[in-house]
Amino acid sequence: MAHIEARRMPLAQVMSPAHRRRRAQPARRTRGRHNTDRGSVVIEAVLVIPVIMLILLAVVQFALWAHAAQVAQLAASEGDRAARSSGGGAATGISRAQSVLQGAGSDLEKSSATAALLPGDQVRLTVVGRALSILPGLSLPVSATVIGPVQEFRTSG
Numbered sequence: 001m002a003h004i005e006a007r008r009m010p011l012a013q014v015m016s017p018a019h020r021r022r023r024a025q026p027a028r029r030t031r032g033r034h035n036t037d038r039g040s041v042v043i044e045a046v047l048v049i050p051v052i053m054l055i056l057l058a059v060v061q062f063a064l065w066a067h068a069a070q071v072a073q074l075a076a077s078e079g080d081r082a083a084r085s086s087g088g089g090a091a092t093g094i095s096r097a098q099s100v101l102q103g104a105g106s107d108l109e110k111s112s113a114t115a116a117l118l119p120g121d122q123v124r125l126t127v128v129g130r131a132l133s134i135l136p137g138l139s140l141p142v143s144a145t146v147i148g149p150v151q152e153f154r155t156s157g
Contacts, residue, residue: 068131
């Protein structure tokens with residue numbers, strides 16, 4: 001086999017004259033043309049960030065409403081338990097429900113409790129109120145009602 005020797009030629013000899021001219025010219029700047037993508041990130045941020053913030057506020061508002069519903073249910077249950085107990089009554093039930101509603105962490109606005117004696121020795125305690133609102137113009141109502149029998153000691157005979 002014949003041994004082929006590769007010779008290195010200088011780059012100037014390999015390139016054609018037209019190619020050398022093109023390479024020697026500096027890169028052109030496009031002063032007359034406008035880049036259409038320029039500033040698009042800012043526009044996208046201006047449109048997307050408020051939507052994300054609104055979604056975040058809606059999630060927090062839903063959590064506040066769920067918490068207020070739980071507090072209303074707790075107040076109604078506690079008031080009904082106090083009203084049904086032996087020696088209790090409607091006034092005792094309302095007082096206990098109001099103490100829960102005014103306690104720490106209740107987070108209910110304009111809340112009230114009502115109790116009524118129903119036929120068949122039953123007590124109905126209802127708690128109504130509104131959840132705290134972080135979104136302007138939004139006022140979500142919450143309510144809970146518990147019905148149970150009045151407990152009393154009866155002797156046999």
